[in-house]
Amino acid sequence: MTPTGTPSRDGQQNPSTENVLSTVFAPTTSGASYLNALTTExxxxxxRDGLLGVAFRYLDSPFGQLLVAATEVGVVRLAFASEDHDVVLNELADTVSPRILEFPRRTDDASRQLDEYFARRRRAFDLPVDLRLVRGFRRDVVSHLTKIPYGTTSSYGELAAAVGNPRAVRAVGSACAHNPVPLIVPCHRVVRSDGTIGDYLGGTETKRSLLALEAA
Amino acid sequence: MGMVPFSSVVSDHGPTVLRVCRAMLEPTEADDAWSETFLAALRAYPDLARDANVAGWLVTIARNKCTDMIRRRNRAAIPVADGLDTVATDDRPHTPDAELRRALATLSDRQQTAVIAHHVAGMPYAEVATLLGTTPAAARRSAADGIAKLRATYREDAPE
Structure with missing residues (x-):
């Protein structure tokens, strides 16, 4: 049988230029891992050039995969898997900077401290946090959350009083629900005054587990 | 609608840009050109029009970066008598793709853009036309002329 598709090797007839274009120029070594290496670099x-507005990484945790994102100032966003991470990245592109790349190094410290926290080897985070995503009253509330000690809880009412607006219980609840940096800024330590656990962005079950972890 | 995170731009278009760079440069240089392309794109990204054709935008940047690198390399090389022959100072082994890259470098700007955008980056002629500021028919013609010239040059330069 004579092969029909093979280019002539007699030197008189060159293989079709288009064929050569598509075969020769198709990068053979450019699998996903090759492009990943280029992307990392x-x-x-x-x-280094100050062009990375937001650096992010994915972090495995006992509560599922987390997305940790940081500006040059500090951790700007932490998202549980229950929030669609692609949606979160899209929001960051709109609200912080579209110059976003996966770059774990910037959040190495945050990741290490989170790992320690999950392993009960850390009670407080010592990290720069960028709270640019929260403004006004919500910012006051979120800033105050870090004052609630490890292993304790506070009620929405107490928190409202603490920020000087005892009637704003609802607004405090809303501020906690919109905390852009959960875990590091411990909104899980705020519970309902009737003792029930209250809502949590990472799920009520996660909130219960976090409080149990801190109580142990 | 807001801006797409740049990470998605890289994952969506990274392979295409690498193909363009590999078409114009040898692999090591192509990697550098790829990085230069995306670094320049990242710098300009916040100002990019929301409805811009991102693939076309990146192909243009990549082609410019590759052309710059070829120029830089040729300047660094020992000048040859006729000042045009870049092949003479290039002592890398003659592989078919190196021959083809040289042939590609001899195309006119329009032909090169059309061939790279359509045949290498896989852009439809309608988009190539926007890139060239012309009609789809004219873009198709430029690509066809480019391929015809490539075929002729490639045959001429082919060893043996």
Missing amino acids: LAARAD
Whole structure:
């Protein structure tokens, strides 16, 4: 049988230029891992050149995969898997900067401290946090959350009083629900005054587990 | 609608840009050109029009970066008598893709853009036309002329 599709090797007839274009120019070594390596290098250069508005990484945790994102100032967003991470990245592109790349190094410290926290080897976070996503009253509330000690809880009413607006219980609840940096800013330590646990962005079950972890 | 995170731009278009760079440069240089392309794109990204054709935008940047690198490399090389022959100072082994890259470098700007955008980056002629500021028919013609010239040059330069 004579092969019909093979280019002539007699030197008189060249293989079709188009064929050569598509075969020769198709990068053979450019699998996903090759491009990942190029992308990692790109992120490092972007960071060096001050072009990386938001650096993010994915972090495995006992509560599922977390998205940790940081500006040059500090951790700007932490998201549980229950929030669609792609949606969160889209929001960050709109609200912080579209110059976003996966670059774990910037959140190495945050990740290490979170790991320690989950392993009960850390009670307080010592990290720069960028609260640019919260403004006004909500910012006051979120800033105050860090004052609630590890292993204790506060009620929405107490928190409202603490920020100087005892009637704003509902607004305090809403501020906690919109905390952009949960875990590190411990909104899970705020519960209902009737003793029930209250809502949590990462799910009520997660909130219960976190309080149990801190109580142990 | 808001801006797409740049990470998605890289994952969506990274392979295409690498193909363009590999079409114009040898692999190591192509990696550098890829990085230069995305670094320049990242710098300009916040100002990019929301309805811009991102693939076309990146192909243009990539082609410029590659052309710059070829120029830089040729300047660094020892000048040859006729000042045009870049092949003479290039002692890398003659592989078919190196021959084809050289042939590609001899195309006119329009032909090169059309061939790269359509045949390498896979852009439809309607989008290539926007890139060239012309009609789809004219874009198709430029690509066809480019391929015809490539075929002729490639045959000429082919060893043996």
